[in-house]
Amino acid sequence: MAGQRIATRAGACAAVAVLAVAGGTVARADDGFEALPAEQIADRSRDALLDVSSVHLRARGDLGKGRSPMTVDLTLDRNGNCAGGVDLGKDKGSVKIVKRGDSVWLKPDADFWENQVPVGGSAFEAILAGRYMRGSASDSRLRPVVEACDLDTFRELVSDNAGSDAGTYSKGKVTTVDGVRTVPVTRTLNEQKLTAYVDTGGTHYPVRITVRGDGADAAVDFSGFDEPVPTATPPADETVDVSAVLGRGPSQS
Template sequence: MTGQRIATRVAACAAVVALGVTGGTAAQADDIESLPAAQIADRSREALLDARSVHLRAQGDLGKDRAAMTVDLSLDRDGNCVGGVDLGKDEGSVEIVKRGQDVWVKPDADFWENQVPIGGQTFEEILDGRYMKGSATDSRLRPVVEACDLDTFRELVTDNTGTTGTTFTKGGVTTVDGIRTVPVTTVGHGQRITAYVDTGGEHHPVRITVRGDGADAAVDLSRFDEPVPTATPPPEQTVDVSAVLGRGPAQS
């Protein structure tokens, strides 16, 4: 299915997070506001890597030829996840639930119409408002599984950590959703990326913005280390993925 397209856009949001929190040598000073910009960025990166769970909301235009979209997910290192992806411009949205080795996906009517023009209406009729349910080992659901694992995001952060040549500037203290933050900004590839770092607690990045080169997006991060909701769709609201996409689940 076109879940790969969803995963690509989710990964793009994760890349925004990764690019926004790359720093230099770690520092342990208590007064983060007094630290150089690069050290603040590094502290926020380490805090993000240490998180056991997080709620991520990304919205906006991520660049040229990419429609504005929204990703809203709560996810943890155990691969549990709940939330959704809205592709924007009436292109469709998908609700996602993953718990252990079980995955539930519910695309809406616009998704089937726009993302699966051949056969989408048939799939929609089979589901009739219910979730597709499958195993995390089913290759057809791999894009959703990968997007729902916090370790995937942590790997992107680690892989994109700058070691040399990254310059940061520090802005004045500002408030983001009631949280006192200090912004640190880096510019590259025609884009200006700013991480708003919590001045208290573990110094998590609570908002990251990317502007320029066709992009105008924000990623909000919250609920660090809070459990992902455990509710899953009841059996009467699910259809086996093979009944929708074909018999014989593909195993990874």
């Protein structure tokens, strides 16, 4: 069903960011931050990210294993609100996403309907006529989007990956990323290298995380820490109920 495909692909894109976050759990030290061992810098960076109430993330690239490069651009918070979009890359389509409270809006473009829903996609596109689909957060067809929009889901996945001390850590020279002074720390595991560029001042957020090797080539930029998610939602005359597009089937969880 088209709604499930939209939701699943959006959730998969957001997972690029989740899978990119890792770090061991080690004791803190009182030394100057830049002088800390790589493991401790990674630990502080992860903890800072887990503490935020909202964040803007932009994930782009692919994690290998035959996955196509794609981009996620989302601002999300711990109340389950989010705004942004997903671009599947190479003219495969994109979807704008807004979630506020119990309402979810999705706006696939023409390329999405043509490439992701080859059977029936043109009919769905005609019904929408450039408008958003609107549904409830409790609609099972939209569950992956709802989960991807919730910062608590993101935090849980980061925490689940935080206990592993596998691989080796190294620290690079201080460098500037988007005007922020950062220290890069790299975790190498098998043939893959994950590098976090950590803000050296104030709260030690990861400004960028990259994943390279073993077929992967992805990056995640973080910004807008603790800044509110935009509150604007599509007006009623620019929306169509999801059931009018996908039909009335089992939709409640």
